[in-house]
Amino acid sequence: MKNIIIGQSGGPTRVINQSLIGAVREALESDKAGKVLGMKHGITGVFKEDFVDFRKYSEDQLNAVASTPASALGSCRHKPTSEDCQKIFDVFQKHEINFWFYIGGNDTAETVHIVSELAKESGYPLKAFHIPKTIDNDLRVTDHCPGYASAAKYVAECFLGNDLDNRSLTGVKIDIVMGRNAGWLTAASALARYDSQAGPHLIYLPEAPKSLDDVVSEIDEVYSKLGRCVVAVSEGIRDSSGQLFAEKFAKEVDSHGNLQLSGNGALGDMLADYVKTHSKHEGLRVRTDTLGYAQRSFPGIVSYVDAQEAEMVGAAAVRFALEGRDSGSVYIERLSNEPYESQAGLTELCNVAKVTRVLPPEFVAENGHDVTGAFLEYLRPIVGELTAVRSL
Numbered sequence: 001m002k003n004i005i006i007g008q009s010g011g012p013t014r015v016i017n018q019s020l021i022g023a024v025r026e027a028l029e030s031d032k033a034g035k036v037l038g039m040k041h042g043i044t045g046v047f048k049e050d051f052v053d054f055r056k057y058s059e060d061q062l063n064a065v066a067s068t069p070a071s072a073l074g075s076c077r078h079k080p081t082s083e084d085c086q087k088i089f090d091v092f093q094k095h096e097i098n099f100w101f102y103i104g105g106n107d108t109a110e111t112v113h114i115v116s117e118l119a120k121e122s123g124y125p126l127k128a129f130h131i132p133k134t135i136d137n138d139l140r141v142t143d144h145c146p147g148y149a150s151a152a153k154y155v156a157e158c159f160l161g162n163d164l165d166n167r168s169l170t171g172v173k174i175d176i177v178m179g180r181n182a183g184w185l186t187a188a189s190a191l192a193r194y195d196s197q198a199g200p201h202l203i204y205l206p207e208a209p210k211s212l213d214d215v216v217s218e219i220d221e222v223y224s225k226l227g228r229c230v231v232a233v234s235e236g237i238r239d240s241s242g243q244l245f246a247e248k249f250a251k252e253v254d255s256h257g258n259l260q261l262s263g264n265g266a267l268g269d270m271l272a273d274y275v276k277t278h279s280k281h282e283g284l285r286v287r288t289d290t291l292g293y294a295q296r297s298f299p300g301i302v303s304y305v306d307a308q309e310a311e312m313v314g315a316a317a318v319r320f321a322l323e324g325r326d327s328g329s330v331y332i333e334r335l336s337n338e339p340y341e342s343q344a345g346l347t348e349l350c351n352v353a354k355v356t357r358v359l360p361p362e363f364v365a366e367n368g369h370d371v372t373g374a375f376l377e378y379l380r381p382i383v384g385e386l387t388a389v390r391s392l
Helices: 016-028 043-048 059-066 082-094 106-122 148-168 184-192 212-226 266-278 304-322 373-383
Strands: 002-008 033-039 051-053 099-104 127-132 172-177 202-204 229-234 286-290 328-337 340-347
Touching: 002 016, 002 043, 002 304, 016 033, 016 059, 016 099, 016 304, 033 043, 043 082, 082 106, 099 106, 099 304, 106 127, 127 304, 148 172, 148 184, 148 229, 148 304, 148 373, 172 184, 172 266, 184 202, 184 229, 184 373, 202 212, 212 229, 212 266, 229 266, 266 286, 304 328, 304 340, 304 373
Parallel strands: 002 033, 002 099, 099 127, 127 328, 172 229, 172 286, 202 229
Antiparallel strands: 033 051, 328 340
């Protein structure tokens, strides 16, 4: 009998609990699994031995957790030191843990890789598996990340509503979308274009640096044609020198050294003010919103494919472990678009840990403020249908 422990790390998503319960169900249904424990607040819960026993929960309770947004076990952003790893090994040994599953993004994959490598060096018999999730969709190897499609659908629905609002009261509307180093989520706003004049009319991504003056010039051009302009801006937007716009005011970093970009409207306010004061259109009406943390775990919008695949990767991780596979990171392989099909695979942790996958050049328009048809072909099957609207 193999004892299992599962945790969640990093920013939560709409479907991260599907992965959790997918892993739990696979373990509970196997005659090879003994203890099936959950770590409260990631590895910080291991230090305190703050665990839940999943064998004590009914099927109805597990189903309710699976359909609930955000991290049911709680999360953390703690990067382990060598001393932390030794504490983890000591606690795992005390509870006779054989397999560890950690659900998260590339920082989480790095944590799993660090602990896995130190376990090998110290001779501790631990198999560690990373289960992917992130609304940023920036993990390598996997076709896309669980959590992304639902967040992309939320972003697209927001821009659908904002475009209709902007048609009613014309002007410039700038919306800030999550995405530190990669523009996957901001790019999803393009799905909101339900007719030839629908916004977003401009999409700014970290992969296509722009100067502030270029942004103003392009907004002015759209406004001159349509009398209005809706703009999607990644929080990781960079100027022509490659510097983050947000570096002018953001100073806080997390334990992994990432600059804190979300949590305030400073970037939107700065852009709105700059457009107002530098536009060739006097008295321009400029408004801004920051979509913020609601993008991650909004309960009312979920992609069906996203929910199914989140459960699939969680179950696959446990199945791979119980089959005797070595430590690794689960990924999604797309098999076809029509009909849409995918399957789960396993790659080495070093292929995923820490490194960010950005939008490939074939997904970014040559003009530097839009996406291509190839990107929309990639995105539509996993997001699904949006709300149907019509303008007069």
